[in-house]
Amino acid sequence: MPAPNSPTSDLPYARQSIDDDDVAAVVHALRSPLLTTGPQVAAFEADFAALVHAAHAVAVSSGTAALHAAMFAIDAGPGDEVIVPPLTFVATANAVVYQGATPVFADVDPATLLIDPACVEATITPRTKAVVAVDYAGQPCDYARLRDVCRRRGLKLVADACHALGGADGDRPAGSLADLSAFSFHPVKHVTTGEGGMVTTDDGRLAQRLRAFRNHGITSDHHQRRREGSCRYEMLELGWNYRLSDVQCALGRSQLRKLAARVARRREIAATYDELLRGVEGVEPLAVRERVGHAYHLYVVRIGPGGGGHAAGTAARLEAAQEAGATRDLVFSRLRAAGIGAAVHYPPVHLHPYYRRRFGLAAGLCPVAEAAAERLLSLPMFPEMTKDDVGRVVAALQEALHGAVADGARFAGMRHA
Numbered sequence: 001m002p003a004p005n006s007p008t009s010d011l012p013y014a015r016q017s018i019d020d021d022d023v024a025a026v027v028h029a030l031r032s033p034l035l036t037t038g039p040q041v042a043a044f045e046a047d048f049a050a051l052v053h054a055a056h057a058v059a060v061s062s063g064t065a066a067l068h069a070a071m072f073a074i075d076a077g078p079g080d081e082v083i084v085p086p087l088t089f090v091a092t093a094n095a096v097v098y099q100g101a102t103p104v105f106a107d108v109d110p111a112t113l114l115i116d117p118a119c120v121e122a123t124i125t126p127r128t129k130a131v132v133a134v135d136y137a138g139q140p141c142d143y144a145r146l147r148d149v150c151r152r153r154g155l156k157l158v159a160d161a162c163h164a165l166g167g168a169d170g171d172r173p174a175g176s177l178a179d180l181s182a183f184s185f186h187p188v189k190h191v192t193t194g195e196g197g198m199v200t201t202d203d204g205r206l207a208q209r210l211r212a213f214r215n216h217g218i219t220s221d222h223h224q225r226r227r228e229g230s231c232r233y234e235m236l237e238l239g240w241n242y243r244l245s246d247v248q249c250a251l252g253r254s255q256l257r258k259l260a261a262r263v264a265r266r267r268e269i270a271a272t273y274d275e276l277l278r279g280v281e282g283v284e285p286l287a288v289r290e291r292v293g294h295a296y297h298l299y300v301v302r303i304g305p306g307g308g309g310h311a312a313g314t315a316a317r318l319e320a321a322q323e324a325g326a327t328r329d330l331v332f333s334r335l336r337a338a339g340i341g342a343a344v345h346y347p348p349v350h351l352h353p354y355y356r357r358r359f360g361l362a363a364g365l366c367p368v369a370e371a372a373a374e375r376l377l378s379l380p381m382f383p384e385m386t387k388d389d390v391g392r393v394v395a396a397l398q399e400a401l402h403g404a405v406a407d408g409a410r411f412a413g414m415r416h417a
């Protein structure tokens with residue numbers, strides 16, 4: 001069996017890091033009296049809140065649960081619209097639908113692929129309740145402008161920060177940039193608890209709603225009842241069992257201690273990619289905003305010739321997008337054949353059959369995101385990658401591009417050395 005990351009082993013696009021002290025923390029929690037709703041949950045929440053400069057952190061069972069809880073906390077419901085970007089995981093928009101509200105898609109900036117505040121503003125109607133910004137690939141959005149739009153229009157701002165733990169906008173860390181921020185601890189993310197999530201907020205009333213929501217909508221937990229010497233409890237609203245166990249929170253605390261070092265390593269890997277890809281025709285990394293602390297959950301490039309989403313007519317644009325998509329798909333399968341685990345983040349959410357059918361959506365709604373999506377490729381990115389691994393990915397990518405051209409992909413306006 002080849003050693004991990006040997007030149008012949010497969011490189012996945014993401015991989016968790018689990019150390020001996022993570023294992024020890026889990027074993028310790030397993031042998032303690034409380035496996036859930038015990039001291040590890042509160043300790044993980046306190047560590048997390050301090051790390052992201054938030055007043056409150058509420059642990060939940062997944063990033064999806066975090067987004068759902070956020071939509072509940074702001075009282076999004078039937079008749080309300082919530083603005084979301086199309087280039088995200090389906091869970092961002094699904095959380096809106098869980099609450100009976102309507103997701104409305106606002107296009108992204110062509111350079112960064114982050115939700116465009118001007119498109120957000122143009123999408124607001126009297127029914128709009130909130131905006132969900134997604135820190136795509138780990139780069140925090142333009143929160144100064146988004147907060148300004150939301151303040152002026154009386155909207156709540158929610159951050160889907162599932163990519164951005166350890167990132168920052170100016171000197172404010174992800175988790176402190178919006179009214180509510182959602183994080184995921186899925187194994188591909190920066191910190192893992194197997195499955196898990198967190199919501200952060202500075203608003204005590206919202207935090208209280210989040211805590212009730214993850215526990216069936218019941219106002220107290222067993223600690224409170226014991227403290228009060230009471231056997232009574234009340235369910236005020238419909239909630240869910242979205243709790244995270246003490247075993248998972250113990251793992252989360254142990255993982256959190258290594259976050260800064262791992263984000264620093266991800267930035268080094270990204271810098272190596274940037275350097276090796278400079279001047280490579282047909283591969284375009286995403287732009288990084290000024291004064292942003294990129295957390296590099298993903299390293300995303302666009303394959304094939306540029307041009308953004310602003311080609312002359314709709315028909316010409318669709319044809320160009322299809323051509324780009326075919327090229328990207330060829331590059332993807334050639335990388336896979338070479339043992340390089342590339343991935344596509346994401347097919348635009350509004351074009352999934354469910355969203356087309358349920359909300360009557362179609363191509364053309366978000367032209368920038370739709371054109372970009374056909375060209376997107378996420379290259380392997382995880383802290384244990386070596387510089388040689390990055391070199392191997394870039395060499396395989398160049399070979400795959402040349403191969404794709406030989407396979408008949410047309411690169412209008414593209415030169416190949």
Ligand SMILES: *Cc1c(COP(=O)(O)O)cnc(C)c1O
Pocket residue numbers: 062063064065088089091092134160162163183184185186195196197
């Ligand atoms: C991972 C992710 C989620 C969902 O998190 P889970 O923990 O898998 O439920 C939501 N939004 C984004 C942008 C994500 O990357």
